[in-house]
Amino acid sequence: MSVVNTLPKQLRENATIFGDKMALREKRFGIWQSLTWQDYLIRVRNFALGLHEMGFSKNDRIAIIGDNRPEWVIAEVAAQSLGGASMGIYQDSVVEEVAYLATAINAKFIIAEDQEQVDKLLDIWDDLSTVKAIIYYDPRGLRNYKLDHLLIFPDVEARGAKVHQQHPKLFDEFVDATDSGDVAIVSTTSGTTSKPKLALITHYNLISMAEGLTAVDHYEQEHQFVSFLPLAWIGEQMLSMACGMHKGFALNFPEEPETVPIDLREIGPHIMFAPPRIWENYLSDVQVKIEDAGRLKTAMFNWALGIGKKLADKRFNKETLTVSDKFVQWLIYVLVFANLLDQLGLRQVKWAYTAGAALGPDVFRFFHAMGVNLKQGYGQTETTGICVLHSDDDIKFQTVGKPVPGAEVKVDASGEILVKGSMCFIGYFDNEEATSDTITQDGWVRTGDAGYHDDDGHLIVIDRAKDVMTLHDGTKFSPQFIENKLKFSPYIKEAVVFGGGSYPFVTAMINVDFNNVGKWAENNRISYTTYTDLSQKAPVYGLILQDVARTNADLPSAAQIQRFLLLHKELDADDAELTRTRKVRRGFVAERYKELIDGLYGDSESIHIDTEITYQDGRTQRLSIDLHIEMVTAQQAVAAAGD
Numbered sequence: 001m002s003v004v005n006t007l008p009k010q011l012r013e014n015a016t017i018f019g020d021k022m023a024l025r026e027k028r029f030g031i032w033q034s035l036t037w038q039d040y041l042i043r044v045r046n047f048a049l050g051l052h053e054m055g056f057s058k059n060d061r062i063a064i065i066g067d068n069r070p071e072w073v074i075a076e077v078a079a080q081s082l083g084g085a086s087m088g089i090y091q092d093s094v095v096e097e098v099a100y101l102a103t104a105i106n107a108k109f110i111i112a113e114d115q116e117q118v119d120k121l122l123d124i125w126d127d128l129s130t131v132k133a134i135i136y137y138d139p140r141g142l143r144n145y146k147l148d149h150l151l152i153f154p155d156v157e158a159r160g161a162k163v164h165q166q167h168p169k170l171f172d173e174f175v176d177a178t179d180s181g182d183v184a185i186v187s188t189t190s191g192t193t194s195k196p197k198l199a200l201i202t203h204y205n206l207i208s209m210a211e212g213l214t215a216v217d218h219y220e221q222e223h224q225f226v227s228f229l230p231l232a233w234i235g236e237q238m239l240s241m242a243c244g245m246h247k248g249f250a251l252n253f254p255e256e257p258e259t260v261p262i263d264l265r266e267i268g269p270h271i272m273f274a275p276p277r278i279w280e281n282y283l284s285d286v287q288v289k290i291e292d293a294g295r296l297k298t299a300m301f302n303w304a305l306g307i308g309k310k311l312a313d314k315r316f317n318k319e320t321l322t323v324s325d326k327f328v329q330w331l332i333y334v335l336v337f338a339n340l341l342d343q344l345g346l347r348q349v350k351w352a353y354t355a356g357a358a359l360g361p362d363v364f365r366f367f368h369a370m371g372v373n374l375k376q377g378y379g380q381t382e383t384t385g386i387c388v389l390h391s392d393d394d395i396k397f398q399t400v401g402k403p404v405p406g407a408e409v410k411v412d413a414s415g416e417i418l419v420k421g422s423m424c425f426i427g428y429f430d431n432e433e434a435t436s437d438t439i440t441q442d443g444w445v446r447t448g449d450a451g452y453h454d455d456d457g458h459l460i461v462i463d464r465a466k467d468v469m470t471l472h473d474g475t476k477f478s479p480q481f482i483e484n485k486l487k488f489s490p491y492i493k494e495a496v497v498f499g500g501g502s503y504p505f506v507t508a509m510i511n512v513d514f515n516n517v518g519k520w521a522e523n524n525r526i527s528y529t530t531y532t533d534l535s536q537k538a539p540v541y542g543l544i545l546q547d548v549a550r551t552n553a554d555l556p557s558a559a560q561i562q563r564f565l566l567l568h569k570e571l572d573a574d575d576a577e578l579t580r581t582r583k584v585r586r587g588f589v590a591e592r593y594k595e596l597i598d599g600l601y602g603d604s605e606s607i608h609i610d611t612e613i614t615y616q617d618g619r620t621q622r623l624s625i626d627l628h629i630e631m632v633t634a635q636q637a638v639a640a641a642g643d
Contacts, residue, residue, distance in 0.1 A: 005180035006203040008044070008081040010245045012175060015041035018221060018248050024070045027255035027263055035070060037248070043070075045171045047153075048078035049160030052174070055132060056108055058083030061186060063102045065089040065120075066113020068227045068253050071137040071153050073241065075111045076231075080184050080203070081175050087186035087198070088232030090580040091117065092573065099124040104198060105186055105429060106130040111153075115141035118150070125149070180204040185241075186429055187234045189381045190356075190579045198429035199381045201234075208422035209238060209384040210246035212404035216389055217351045221248040223270040224348075228253075228260045229278075233581055235356055238385030239273050264345025272349045275356040276363070276484070277582045279374070282344060283363055284490035288516050291490075292523075301340075304332035308369030315368070316395060329371075337370045346372055353377050355386050355400075357583055358461060360484030364397035376400045378461055382438065382445050383407070384423040388459050399458035409459055410444070416465050417451045418444040467586060469500025471558045479586075482506070482561070485554065489547035490516045494571050494578075496589055497561070498597055507600040508564040509593065510544060511571055517543070532625065535566040541630050549636040563600050565629050567593075568609065596627065605629055 004013050014023070018037040025034040035043070056062070062079045064072055064086055076086040089101050091113070098120055102110060110131055112118050121134050136142060137153035164171060184203045188196040225244060229236040244251050249271070254263040290301050311329055314321060321329070341347040352367070355377035367374040377386035378400035388409060390401035403409045407421040424445045427435035438446050450465040462468055463478035470476050479497035486495040486508065493513040499506035514531050517540060521528055528534040544566060552560040571577040577589050590597060599607030606626045 005207065006080065006175075006178040006182065007184060007206065007241065007245050008077055008175045008178055010207075011037075011041055011044060011077055012172075014245065014248050021221065021248075022250045023248075024073070024251050024253070026070050026253040027259070030255070032252075032266075034250075040070075040074070043074050043157060044077045044081060045164060046157040046160035047074055048081040048174065049163040049171055050156035050158070051078060051109065051160075052082055052170075053159050053163050054109070054156070056082055056084060058177075059183075060084040060108045061105045062086050062109045062111060063089055063105065063107040064111040064231070065093070065098065065117050066091055066111070066137075067257060068229075068231050068236075068240075069113065069137065070253060071111070071113075072231050073251070075135075075153075076185070076241065080178065080182070081171065083174065083178055083182055085183040085186055087188070088230065088237075089188075090230050090232045093120075093580065094574055095120050095123050099127050100195065101188065101198075102128055102131065108132055110134050112136045114138035118142060118145070122147075122150075178203070180207070183426075185237060187237065187381050188232065188580075190581050190583050196579075197431060197434055199234075199425045200427055200429055201237075201381075201384055201425050205384045205423050205425060206237070206242040207246065208406050209387070209404075210242040212406040212421075212423060213238070213243060213386060213389065214247060215405045216391055219243060219247045219249055219271060219351075223247075223249045223350075224252060224267050225249055225271045226252045226254065226260075226264055226267050226269045226345075228257070228264070229274065230580070233356075234381045234385050235273060235275065239271065242384070261345060265343065268345065268348035270348055270350045272346065272351070273353040273355075275581060276354055276359040279354055279359060279363055279367065280487050282346075283366055283488070284513060284516055286340065286344075287490040288519065300336055304336035305366075305369050307332055308337070308371070309365055312365055312368035316397060318394075333371050341370060341372070349373065351375065351392075353386070353389075355379060356581055358463075358480050358484055360481075360488050361397045362485065362488040368395075368397075378459060379419075380445075380447055382425045382447070383419050383421075384425065387419055387421065387423055394456075394458075396454075396456070396458055399454060399460050401459065402457055403459075411452055414465075415450045415452065415462075417447045417449045417459070417461065419447060420444045471500055471506075472504055473558045475556070475558060477506075477559045482508075482551065482555065482559065483584075485551045486510065486547065489544075489550075491520065491543055492547060494584070496571075496584055496586065498590070498600070499559070503601060505562045505601075506559055507597070508548070508561050509567050509589075509596060509600075510548075510564055511567050512540065512544065514570070531570065532568045532623065535568060536625065536628060538628075541566065541628060545630055545632065545636070548630075548632050552632060552636070561632055563629055563631055565596065565600060565607070565627050567596075568611075568623065568625060568627060599627075599629060605631075 004010050015037040020036045022034045023037040023040040025032050064075055079086045087105050112134055118136050133149045133151050135151045135153055135156055180203050182203055183200045184206055185201045187199045187201050227240045240251055252267045254260045290298055352372050352374040375390040378388040379386040387407040388400050388403050410418050420443050448465055449461050450468050451461040463480045468476055482497045483495045486492050491513055494511035496509045512535050526539055548561055573580055606628050608626050610624045612620055612622055
């Protein structure tokens with residue numbers, strides 16, 4: 001057997017080693033159904049040979065769009081088994097995005113989950129000149145779709161099974177021919193400034209990253225992982241595909257995105273990875289639940305949280321916990337946190353990670369206070385996910401840790417972070433100019449992030465280099481740092497901070513959290529109709545003002561927010577205001593809302609807007625409204641600090 005240096009070879013070896021142990025598990029109609037490693041290999045083999053029989057060959061590419069399902073990973077590894085690659089497309093992508101991505105990589109086949117995704121593809125079928133067929137795996141609603149180029153997943157597997165009967169050695173020959181330098185996935189970048197670029201990630205990159213990560217945290221085959229973040233994202237590929245294949249732990253797929261909280265609780269994963277948005281949502285849910293709890297429960301939680309934070313700070317400072325400390329830690333866990341973590345699905349978690357964007361230090365301390373081993377990582381699509389990570393005994397919430405084995409990190413004279421190592425990608429698909437701009441002649445990947453190393457060798461990421469601003473007093477500040485402090489509030493979903501350069505002071509545009517603020521309004525008998533109506537209520541401005549003042553209390557005077565407004569709509573990826581990974585496209589937002597930003601720096605207490613709103617069901621409505629602009633005084637920050 002050839003050297004195990006690709007994912008298909010690793011799958012074949014896992015099927016030999018682990019055999020009838022569980023590899024994939026999916027919840028269908030409320031029941032968990034599993035596939036063993038042997039089943040996994042057979043299905044990959046059959047689908048791969050089915051694709052081969054239909055004309056897929058080495059260096060061809062498939063695109064996959066849909067929720068996380070066994071069929072997604074089966075299709076991905078099948079394409080890799082033939083020497084090809086896959087590209088994931090976010091399931092909420094609009095048709096224009098799907099058309100751009102599928103044509104950009106010259107996809108030969110597209111694997112789609114269900115009727116929703118199939119309909120998108122049929123709408124743009126004439127534009128998909130290189131695509132030979134659409135293969136779907138959820139037949140609901142598609143029974144009467146009679147098209148030659150529309151195939152169902154099991155039929156392709158059946159074709160492959162027949163090929164295997166006739167040529168029983170063919171699949172192994174294909175797998176043996178795969179090489180570590182083959183492109184395994186084409187991964188889209190976040191696209192914060194423009195259309196996403198297409199990063200070429202090899203098997204060598206994926207396996208090297210998995211080896212580096214698992215050298216820091218030692219996963220075992222029996223550990224459980226719930227795959228619920230989009231497999232189009234490099235972060236999910238990193239753990240589900242690379243680490244899962246490397247260590248042989250099982251992947252669990254939720255029934256629906258809406259059932260993730262219930263499914264997480266049922267599985268009780270040992271490994272949890274989520275971007276800051278998920279952890280912020282967890283925090284908001286807990287805060288709202290505590291506010292609605294009775295006095296005794298609220299008092300117990302606040303007592304336990306206060307103790308938990310002090311113990312967490314001791315661990316951060318590498319102080320040894322006394323016997324008394326350990327007893328109190330056990331006590332608050334048993335009395336308060338165990339049940340809460342169980343409801344969140346986090347009770348069994350041994351390693352929890354966040355990456356993709358900065359996580360506010362307040363959020364970080366909150367989870368450590370409850371006993372969740374949450375660790376900050378740093379990386380990008382171009383580094384195949386995390387390349388810098390905290391170790392369990394060396395966590396500093398203001399940093400992202402140290403390089404994992406196999407990675408080198410340095411900061412150049414301009415303050416930009418550069419990464420080098422075996423997990424770094426080989427370039428962008430069909431974009432030599434962007435590749436040469438990103439990869440230096442001596443192999444360093446330019447991240448575009450500004451940062452520095454502290455005295456302990458930990459990396460501190462400030463912000464995107466282009467987003468770091470200079471205040472009027474000459475000091476530099478990170479708008480993302482202020483935004484993260486604002487989002488510690490359960491009532492603030494998103495914030496975009498402006499300041500520096502020609503702006504004389506710091507301002508903010510804020511999205512309220514519709515669910516949490518709506519619940520607060522109902523509890524306080526404040527009536528409202530729409531998001532726009534709720535966001536412009538005077539009491540809501542008063543509620544958010546308290547959180548802005550609290551944020552200001554922790555900031556130097558030059559960086560404090562002096563004026564803010566509450567946006568009349570939520571920032572949305574479909575409107576190109578956010579990336580598909582929920583990062584703010586700051587330049588686009590600044591351009592789109594220039595009128596509002598000018599108003600924040602004017603003298604008026606409100607600004608009139610006249611715009612068209614598009615709802616999720618496609619309806620449009622003309623909106624003419626005055627948005628209030630709130631002043632924030634230094635005295636309010638002082639009062640908040642006192643609280």
